[in-house]
Amino acid sequence: MTKVLITGSAGFIGFHLAQLLLAEGFHVHGYDGMTDYYDVALKRRRHQILLQTAHFGATEALLEDPGCFDAAADAFEPDVIVHLAAQAGVRYSLDNPRAYVDTNVTGTFTVMEAARRHQVRHLLMASTSSVYGANTALPYAETHKADLPMTIYAATKKAGEAMGHAYAHLHDLPTTMFRFFTVYGPWGRPDMAYFKFVSAILENRPIDIYNHGDMYRDFTYVTDLVRGIRLLIDVPPARPASPDDIAAGDSLSPVAPWRVVNIGNSDKVRLLDFVDAIEEALGRTAIRNMMPMQPGDVPATWADATLLHSLTGYRPQTDLRSGIAAFVSWYRAYYAL
Numbered sequence: 001m002t003k004v005l006i007t008g009s010a011g012f013i014g015f016h017l018a019q020l021l022l023a024e025g026f027h028v029h030g031y032d033g034m035t036d037y038y039d040v041a042l043k044r045r046r047h048q049i050l051l052q053t054a055h056f057g058a059t060e061a062l063l064e065d066p067g068c069f070d071a072a073a074d075a076f077e078p079d080v081i082v083h084l085a086a087q088a089g090v091r092y093s094l095d096n097p098r099a100y101v102d103t104n105v106t107g108t109f110t111v112m113e114a115a116r117r118h119q120v121r122h123l124l125m126a127s128t129s130s131v132y133g134a135n136t137a138l139p140y141a142e143t144h145k146a147d148l149p150m151t152i153y154a155a156t157k158k159a160g161e162a163m164g165h166a167y168a169h170l171h172d173l174p175t176t177m178f179r180f181f182t183v184y185g186p187w188g189r190p191d192m193a194y195f196k197f198v199s200a201i202l203e204n205r206p207i208d209i210y211n212h213g214d215m216y217r218d219f220t221y222v223t224d225l226v227r228g229i230r231l232l233i234d235v236p237p238a239r240p241a242s243p244d245d246i247a248a249g250d251s252l253s254p255v256a257p258w259r260v261v262n263i264g265n266s267d268k269v270r271l272l273d274f275v276d277a278i279e280e281a282l283g284r285t286a287i288r289n290m291m292p293m294q295p296g297d298v299p300a301t302w303a304d305a306t307l308l309h310s311l312t313g314y315r316p317q318t319d320l321r322s323g324i325a326a327f328v329s330w331y332r333a334y335y336a337l
């Protein structure tokens, strides 16, 4: 049975991915440092649920702890590594840039080294739509230039893509980089806007709406996202014999078994419509605090998901209203409201 090592397994996406893979019979080892960027109790609860499943084991340590990740990888001997652990968040990166370099650059390097030593069948690593930065061509396609990051978060994720390319090239390590777009759903991240909106509306506190609501995001429901990851596990890139072998629209490197793939819903939603949908699901009206644009933010993200579809036959399919309703119902149950 395929053994998959997931970093960030107590995180939002890692938890959902582990659940999906375990349900399909994979053996999974989770690795997570339980950082206190947001509520650690929520991370522990996610891990507790996973630990009730056969074929799941976990290591609790930071990627930067010398030797810890190597020891976990050596004991488990993974066939595949999915690297999701990161210091995430655009706004936090404005005040805490070092955390991003430590986890997203040094930590990612540790993961790549272990992947090389074990010659894993496929290394898959999370990047972000934020790497499109100052690119204004919409929808964002993987073949667009994405060389102008606007935050240190985006810059460290872009560094991860570049380091991944070098290792894929040097060590013949099949590597897929995902670019995720705003991911939401049950067991979500308390630092993200939709989570803050729901808790504020339920407590009658105002919500901050940036750029006066004139923002667009490609919201991706977490179940759709992890299904995309699952399918991509089976599609390791192969080094092309010649650049002419690369299909139009494919981001496959001409010199390495490496590609980058957007996983997004391919639908750009106006922030104010998103707030309307949350109000509808809660049956309450928000107190709206209109704010200017935040430094480092971009007015719109929108995924071209053609490549994901051509590689896997899959398109994300959850509509916003059902996704928000599922989140709200999880939120009420989790916080016993």
Ligand SMILES: NC(=O)c1ccc[n+]([C@@H]2O[C@H](COP(=O)([O-])OP(=O)(O)OC[C@H]3O[C@@H](n4cnc5c(N)ncnc54)[C@H](O)[C@@H]3O)[C@@H](O)[C@H]2O)c1
Binding pocket: 007, 008, 009, 010, 011, 012, 013, 014, 031, 032, 033, 034, 035, 043, 061, 062, 063, 064, 083, 084, 085, 086, 087, 088, 089, 102, 103, 107, 126, 127, 128, 129, 179, 180, 181, 182, 183, 184, 189
């Ligand atoms: N959620 C989104 O909307 C979104 C969008 C774009 C990209 N991403 C990327 O997807 C990945 C997963 O994101 P998520 O939303 O699940 O975030 P998350 O914060 O819920 O999960 C990340 C996990 O990594 C762990 N971690 C952080 N630093 C670590 C370190 N140094 N060593 C070991 N573990 C560490 C954290 O404890 C956490 O449990 C990240 O790489 C993130 O950058 C997420």
